[in-house]
Amino acid sequence: MSVETRRMTREARLPAPTRAERQRARILDAAERCFIERGFHAASMAHIAATAGMSPGLIYRYFGAKNEIVRAIVERHLETDSCPAMQRLSTGEDFCGRMLQALERWRRRDDPSMNAALILELTAEAARDPEILQIVRAKDHAVSKDLTVAVQRAAEEQGVRLSREAASVRAMVLQCLFEGLACRVVRNPNLSATVLRPLLDKVIAALLS
Amino acid sequence: MSVETRRMTREARLPAPTRAERQRARILDAAERCFIERGFHAASMAHIAATAGMSPGLIYRYFGAKNEIVRAIVERHLETDSCPAMQRLSTGEDFCGRMLQALERWRRRDDPSMNAALILELTAEAARDPEILQIVRAKDHAVSKDLTVAVQRAAEEQGVRLSREAASVRAMVLQCLFEGLACRVVRNPNLSATVLRPLLDKVIAALLS
Amino acid sequence: MSVETRRMTREARLPAPTRAERQRARILDAAERCFIERGFHAASMAHIAATAGMSPGLIYRYFGAKNEIVRAIVERHLETDSCPAMQRLSTGEDFCGRMLQALERWRRRDDPSMNAALILELTAEAARDPEILQIVRAKDHAVSKDLTVAVQRAAEEQGVRLSREAASVRAMVLQCLFEGLACRVVRNPNLSATVLRPLLDKVIAALLS
Amino acid sequence: MSVETRRMTREARLPAPTRAERQRARILDAAERCFIERGFHAASMAHIAATAGMSPGLIYRYFGAKNEIVRAIVERHLETDSCPAMQRLSTGEDFCGRMLQALERWRRRDDPSMNAALILELTAEAARDPEILQIVRAKDHAVSKDLTVAVQRAAEEQGVRLSREAASVRAMVLQCLFEGLACRVVRNPNLSATVLRPLLDKVIAALLS
DNA sequence: AATGAATGAGGGTTCATTCAT
DNA sequence: TATGAATGAACCCTCATTCAT
Structure with a gap:
């Protein structure tokens, strides 16, 4: 399916976003960049604006x-980023490849x-803010369920x-490896997908046997 | 070597801490508790004091x-906490047991x-603050080296x-698993060492083969 | 003169309000309710709108x-509300009854x-804003004059x-009593017209003698 | 009793105010002036400071x-200003004189x-803010009780x-007159104690008979 | 005539930091 | 060495006002 077709299909399904939705997205995009650069607390509203x-x-007007x-x-991050990376594991079989894809993007x-x-x-933040914790755990639970099924199927x-x-x-354990990789990305500049791949394959094979 | 002997040896080697050192330690202890409770930014100097x-x-007078x-x-945290947990892996052989010990304490x-x-x-924070990054990476590098040797020995x-x-x-990969567990502790309340152990044993065995 | 006749007479005299006048009235009605609920400063333009x-x-478009x-x-309030309550004193004779009527409505x-x-x-606000002060004093002066005549007549x-x-x-002194009642209404929930009436009658009688 | 003696007596009874108490008083003095000049809402913390x-x-540091x-x-205002003006009525008998004294100061x-x-x-503000209302009503109640006794005695x-x-x-009714005078002070610049006195005397006499 | 999105100054408040004591 | 009062910049947020549509 070409990109064009997909876009058309999508437009056919999704109504055009309202101005308010576009503004919200614009704000969230900016906030995301600020949060990445400075963290939730150090990023100021003025900076985001x-x-x-x-x-x-x-x-x-868009956020209270x-x-x-x-x-x-x-x-949004759990919805579109790390979790889908995990959830897509359920559709495919190549757990290792997907992980290393995420690694590369990180x-x-x-x-x-x-x-x-x-x-x-x-x-x-989830470790301190109960509201965030709830969101994180809810999504994590959903991912766990999908991933469990994927593991069953792959096995x-x-x-x-x-x-x-x-x-x-x-x-x-797969989730541990995935999140552990996120830590590694920050902590270890020598990290390399190509070097990691054979070993990760072996570990995952052991997991499924 | 008994605990007592070790302490004596240590005291024999290390000079008694000066008053300034003791004050610094007192502040760091307090700061650590505050940072855990609220995070680096939300913890105020007044609270720490x-x-x-x-x-x-x-x-x-002790910190600029x-x-x-x-x-x-x-x-200090890298010196005495998580890293040693990893480094101690090098002295012993039971990688899995050590990890689950950490898990329980978390x-x-x-x-x-x-x-x-x-x-x-x-x-x-290391992903944002270059100074922190440097500290983290330096320590990480040291741990990696020790852990590498430990893995060689265990194999x-x-x-x-x-x-x-x-x-x-x-x-x-061991470090990934270790840090991934730290994420899991926050995200998943159902985490249990006893359930995890057999699988973790298997994975680590695969790693070492 | 019946209410109907009065309204007709009024309509006959006053030209039909223009759209602009109706809009202004609509805004003032809303503002009045907001000001009563929250005060001049706490009531926001958004709330009024x-x-x-x-x-x-x-x-x-209607207020700068x-x-x-x-x-x-x-x-408007001085024109249509509290002052007329005082001014009506001039037309009738029952000072006490009118006051207690106001009390009940308050x-x-x-x-x-x-x-x-x-x-x-x-x-x-008049104590602070010279412009408001001027309005208040002008109206107060007019009321005083009317009331003076009414008192003369009643005596x-x-x-x-x-x-x-x-x-x-x-x-x-009548005005003092009237405005003092407004304070009492807020400050004393036990205030009762029926209990007050005989005494107020007596006081007013003394005033007029 | 001379002023000096009174001060000594007072110092003997009251402990010297702490720094914190002095600062609080300093802030309250400033706030009072600002509130009088601009009202509770328009007076900003910066202005008070x-x-x-x-x-x-x-x-x-002194107010949350x-x-x-x-x-x-x-x-504080109810404690030291208007209410005592009313409460002092209870000790003396000259209701009229006290009221006009207040008038002059206003x-x-x-x-x-x-x-x-x-x-x-x-x-x-009490009409809108329940917390303020409670304070005002509590104090008003206390004053009412004292004043009631004073009225009984005077009668x-x-x-x-x-x-x-x-x-x-x-x-x-005495309270009405008192608070009504506060309104009059603002609204009517012609107010004069000497003109008011004979009439006020008469009204109060009627009240007590 | 009417909307409501957009602005930005200014509000209350916090907090890292300094300094007189 | 130690205190904690004091500062002031910067935070989050509100709202009177403007303006493109």
């Missing part, structure tokens, strides 16, 4: 408070929607039957 | 600015020196020869 | 600034045109001749 | 929020502690027995 190219007051922006960013650091620092910040393809419980633990 | 049982002004406290906390949340949120906060015990490169990649 | 069922921008609305409200708090808080707010009915000066002082 | 000769931040200052001012407008605008503002001196209920209604 400047990045979005609007006045500080205008933001409050800075908190709400943080919440929306967390939600390393390039040019893609604000796929940012290791944001995952860490967001998780750290079955290799002739192994896994109970839901067994598969669920394996999913947990 | 109150926790340390001293006046805000006095802190500035809040930044320096953050830096010192990061340094889950209890009563141990300020072993706190998942702080690891995440600190790593997120050898199982009759497997690993090149330094091969061992180093395995060390990387 | 919403109450009036129009956009904030439109208000500025919020200040002008306040001024207009003060003017206590019910459902009548925006007769609101104790607004009288207080307005008088307090005469009881066979007492009062000079203009003497009557004017009595009018002042 | 400037008037008090200190930085805005410092105020928050602007609200608390407003509350404290209301409390008219001079040089005494910030005896300001008609503040009474109005405060009562208007008795003139050979009239008044039940508590009867006296209480008379107290109410």
Whole structure:
């Protein structure tokens, strides 16, 4: 399916975004960049406004408070970034390849929607803010379920039957590896997908057997 | 070597801490607790001072600015907490047991020196603050080296020869698992060491083969 | 003269209000309710606009600034509300009954045109804003004159001749009682017209003798 | 008793105010002046701070929020200004003289502690802010009780027995007159104590008979 | 005539930092 | 050495006002 076709299909399905929705998106885009650059607390509303190219007051027409922006960013990030990267594991089989894809995007650091620092910040914030925690855990739970099914399926393809419980633990370890990679990206500049791949393949094979 | 002997030896080697050193430690202890509770930015100097049982002004006799406290906390945390947990892997062989030990301490949340949120906060901060990044990477590098050797030794015990490169990649994956667990502790309340153990054992065995 | 006749007469005399006048009235009605609920400063233009069922921008076609609305409200309130209550004293004779009527309407708090808080707010504002002060004093002066005449007439009915000066002082005291009641309504929830009536009658009788 | 003696006695009884108490008083003095000049809402913290000769931040060492200052001012004003003016009525007998004394101080407008605008503002605010209302009503209740007793005593001196209920209604009317005078001070520049006195005397005599 | 999005100054408040004591 | 009062810049947020549509 060509890009054009997809876009048309999408436009046919999704109504054109209202001005308000576009403004919200504009603000969230700016906020995301600011949060990545400075973190949730150090990024000021003035900074976000400047990045979005609007006045500080205008933001409050679309978000009641800075908190709400943080919440929306967390939600959107979990919806579109790290979690889908995990959830897509369920559709395909190549767990390893997907992980290393994420790794590459993290390393390039040019893609604000796929940012290791944001995952860490967001998780750290969840450890303190109950509202954020709830969002994070809800999404995490959903991902876990999908991933569990994916693990079951992948194991079955290799002739192994896994109970839901067994598969669920394996999913947990996969998530550990995934999030651990986000930490590694920040901490270790020598990280290389090509070097990592064979070993990761082996580990994942062990997981599924 | 008994604990007592070690302490004596240590005291014999290390000179008694000066008053200034003791004050610095007192401040850092307080700061650590505050940072865990609220994060680097939300923890105020006044709060740290109150926790340390001293006046805000006095802190500035020992640290030039809040930044320096953050830096010192990061340094100390890497020195005494998460990294040693990794480095101790090098002395023993039971990688899995050590990891789950850390997991348990993270889950209890009563141990300020072993706190998942702080690891995440600190790593997120490193992604933004070059000075922190430098500290984190330097320490990480040291840990990697030690862990690489430990992996080589552990493999050898199982009759497997690993090149330094091969061992180093395995060390990387171990670190991923370790840091990934820190994320999991925050994100998933169902995490259980006993359920995790057999699988983790298997994965690590695969790593070392 | 029946109410109907009066209205007709009035309509016959007054030209039909222009659209602009109707819009101004709509805005003032809304502003009055907002000012009563929140006070001059806490009531926002957005709130007034919403109450009036129009956009904030439109208000500025009819009033140059919020200040002008306040001024207009003060003017209108003095024109139609508390002052007439005093002025009507001049037409009738039952000073006491009229006062207690006002009291009852104040206590019910459902009548925006007769609101104790607004009288207080307005008088307090007059103490600060020279423009408001001028309006208030001008109207007060007019009321005083009318009331003085009414007092003279009422005294005469009881066979007492009062000079203009003497009557004017009595009018002042009547105004004191009236405005004092407005304070009492707010400050004392036990206030009751029936309990007050006999005493008020006595006081007023003393005034007129 | 000379002023000196009184001061000594006072110093013997009251401990010297702490620095904190002095600062609070300094802030309240400044706030009072600002509130009189601009009203509770229009007076900004920056303005209060400037008037008090200190930085805005410092105020928050002594008051948690602007609200608390407003509350404290209301409390203090009721404690030391208008209410005592009423309560002192209970000790003496010259109701009329005391009222006109208050009137004179209001008219001079040089005494910030005896300001008609503040009474109005405060009562208007009570109509909206439940916290203020509670303070005002509590104090009003106390004054009413004292005044009721004073009225009973004053009547008795003139050979009239008044039940508590009867006296209480008379107290109410006295309060009306008193607060009504505060309104008059603002609204009518011609107000004169000497002109008012004979009539006020007469009214009060009627009240007590 | 009417909208409501947009502005930006200014509000209350916090907090890292300094300094007189 | 130690205090904690004091500062003032910067924070988040509100709102009177303007203006493109």
